[in-house]
Amino acid sequence: MTAQEPGHGPVHIVVLHRWRDQHARYTDYLDHEVCRVSYVTSELGRTSVPAEAAALIVVSATDSVAEAGAAVAELIGRFGPVRHLVALNEGDLDTAAEIREAFDLPGQRPQELARFRDKLTMVTLVDRAGIPVPAYADADNRVSVEEFAARHGWPVVLKPRRGTASRGVTLLRGPDDLDAPSLFTDSPGEARIVQSFVADPVFHVDGLWTGTELGPWYASRYLNNCREFNEGTYLGSVEVDEPALRSPLARFTAAVADALGEGKPWVFHLEVFVGTGSDGAPVLTFLEAGARVGGAEIPFVWREVHGLDLMAAAVDVQVDRPPAVPVVPAVVAGGTAGWLLLPVPVPPPCRVVEVGHVQASSPESDGPYAWAVPERGTVIPRTGGYEHVAARFRFRGDSSHDVEAAIKKITATFSIRCDVVPG
Helix, strand or coil: CCCEECCCEECEEEEEECCCCCCCCHHHHCCCCCCEEEEEECCCCHHHCCCCCCEEEECCCCCCHHHHHHHHHHHHHHHCCCCEEEECCHHHHHHHHHHHHHHCCCCCCHHHHHHHHCHHHHHHHHHHCCCCCCCEEECCCHHHHHHHHHHHCCCEEEEECCCCCCCCCEEECCHHHHHCCCCCCCCCCCCEEEEECCCCCEEEEEEEECCCCEEEEEEEEEECCHHHHHCCCCEEEEECCCHHHHHHHHHHHHHHHHHHHCCCCEEEEEEEEEEECCCCCEEEEEEEEECCCCCCCHHHHHHHHHCCCHHHHHHHHHCCCCCCCCCCCCCCCCCEEEEEEECCCCCCCEEEEEECCCCCCECCECCCCEEECCCCCCEECCCCCCCCCCEEEEEEECCHHHHHHHHHHHHHHCCEEEEECCC
């Protein structure tokens, strides 16, 4: 990528940005002095836009193609053609793809992105590669779900073909659950997929596929799951340190990354069911995968515990640079990471009225090493994703067991009380 655009001065890069916290360190990835880097952001995200930004336009929602597209057009009018459009948040990937197509920009367009965003397309490609997947089918209406269950049995899982943060994922235990009045009416016309329910624990694997092999990667086990978090239960994650499980997970991850990658590098957040066979060996089944850095505290623990910035690789891919493939550090004391999210106790928007005390990690304690806990009086907004929750914690320890124990201690002792904000 050159620093000058022929006839138009410095290269112009636009970033779609919505995080309030420092999930991404844009000035580490893009030279804001050499290039013109402008930002389209939400009101919540504007405070974390770098001071070095060439310009900043605030929109009501970065996933609005109309608003974000109009902002990009305005920035083109100010600074000239856009060389690259960067979008790192899962909720902005579709918007970025449509804007790239509308303005004829390089990078993922809707058709290329479909295998990572359309769950039916995704699971079909993985299935064709010979990788185990739950039984699945398109689900247009009640009849299609009933026919699927007649073939494969109950329970089944119904979910949007395009969705983020487990939005709209519904477990149907039997035909009576199809009578729920909002099942097909909350989002009329939304495409859905139905799958057989898998009771095995869910793990997530995060890392980089170079186009031919695995780069740095870490596997983690969820404590509870994303669907349960949406229903009011905490969501935790602990990295896997057992070699007997890491080896099959590495082979499985490489197979999935190859099946979906089309020979190109991509940063992945893969979710996989991990069961146990009759011989005691792990049984792995594909759940879903995203072409982006994992959410929640994943980018933070990668930087803070492992010394690796997966967001840097994601930006490299989007601006057509070969992603850096650092050597994963050897296992060291305190090198196992984990994180915890606590849900808001009442529907947002809500105001924090009481917050419990957090004991920091020390040689004498097993607490978190970092956290984001709102102060009294803070209003937690009504917005999607895992940033604006009741509290976020990050952990490090010598083993998965130690990290899980520290997480469970917080879930048992930390408290927060909120009041609904009227209107």
